[in-house]
Amino acid sequence: EAQVTQNPRYLITVTGKKLTVTCSQNMNHEYMSWYRQDPGLGLRQIYYSMNVEVTDKGDVPEGYKVSRKEKRNFPLILESPSPNQTSLYFCASSGPEMNTEAFFGQGTRLTVV
Amino acid sequence: DQQVKQNSPSLSVQEGRISILNCDYTNSMFDYFLWYKKYPAEGPTFLISISSIKDKNEDGRFTVFLNKSAKHLSLHIVPSQPGDSAVYFCAASETGGYQKVTFGTGTKLQVIP
Numbered sequence: 527e528a529q530v531t532q533n534p535r536y537l538i539t540v541t542g543k544k545l546t547v548t549c550s551q552n553m554n555h556e557y558m559s560w561y562r563q564d565p566g567l568g569l570r571q572i573y574y575s576m577n578v579e580v581t582d583k584g585d586v587p588e589g590y591k592v593s594r595k596e597k598r599n600f601p602l603i604l605e606s607p608s609p610n611q612t613s614l615y616f617c618a619s620s621g622p623e624m625n626t627e628a629f630f631g632q633g634t635r636l637t638v639v
Numbered sequence: 640d641q642q643v644k645q646n647s648p649s650l651s652v653q654e655g656r657i658s659i660l661n662c663d664y665t666n667s668m669f670d671y672f673l674w675y676k677k678y679p680a681e682g683p684t685f686l687i688s689i690s691s692i693k694d695k696n697e698d699g700r701f702t703v704f705l706n707k708s709a710k711h712l713s714l715h716i717v718p719s720q721p722g723d724s725a726v727y728f729c730a731a732s733e734t735g736g737y738q739k740v741t742f743g744t745g746t747k748l749q750v751i752p
Contacts (some may be wrong), residue, residue, distance in 0.1 A: 530682070532662060559740070566648075566744060566745055568645075568728060568742045568744035568745050569683070569728060569742035569745075570728075570742070570743070571739065571742075572737060572739060572741075582739070584739060585741070612714070616682050616683070618682075627673060627685035627688060628683075628685065628740070629685075630675075630682030630683045630684070631682050632680075632681060632682050633680075633681070633682055
């Protein structure tokens with residue numbers, strides 16, 4: 527089954543404690559992205575990746591890091607989480623053509639206290 | 640600066656009637672547009688898309704209209720069904736934009752049986 531898998535689904539952490547949210551896709555897609563969803567703001571792109579070792583900033587990259595060492599995986603790293611990073615996070619993948627629909631993961635609900 | 644706007648946060652429609660969801664954009668470089676549907680506790684799923692070389696695209700009960708001069712697109716659902724109740728996001732990207740996608744804030748559609 528074609529899918530994008532995020533882990534964990536729910537996470538409560540404390541300010542400053544480094545965390546990683548994993549994302550994996552099994553569709554051999556070139557493109558992967560991370561989004562955060564906040565009330566009244568919709569989905570905002572954090573980072574995206576065009577292929578292995580190729581990443582670029584989206585609209586709200588501050589406080590986040592990503593890496594793309596393998597085509598299937600695109601982890602989101604919060605080196606020092608802060609309460610304003612409390613949000614619902616989605617990973618997505620798409621490809622091979624540039625203008626194709628994205629497949630989204632189930633989401634990760636992150637709370638930073 | 641919100642480049643993609645969905646000015647109606649919510650919409651209620653009677654079952655069987657037409658639902659019209661609207662989206663405006665400001666970036667004239669956008670040339671590919673998508674609509675996604677999102678149920679609670681799930682990731683967004685792709686619904687329908689349109690390229691700027693077209694002004695209409697249909698898929699079953701769903702039709703997207705694009706008015707480039709007005710920088711406006713709309714999603715028509717006919718007939719509306721209770722299962723269509725969800726949050727709808729429009730999204731836009733530039734060809735050659737390497738999957739940098741901008742989403743609107745979403746419209747919550749409620750279809751009343």
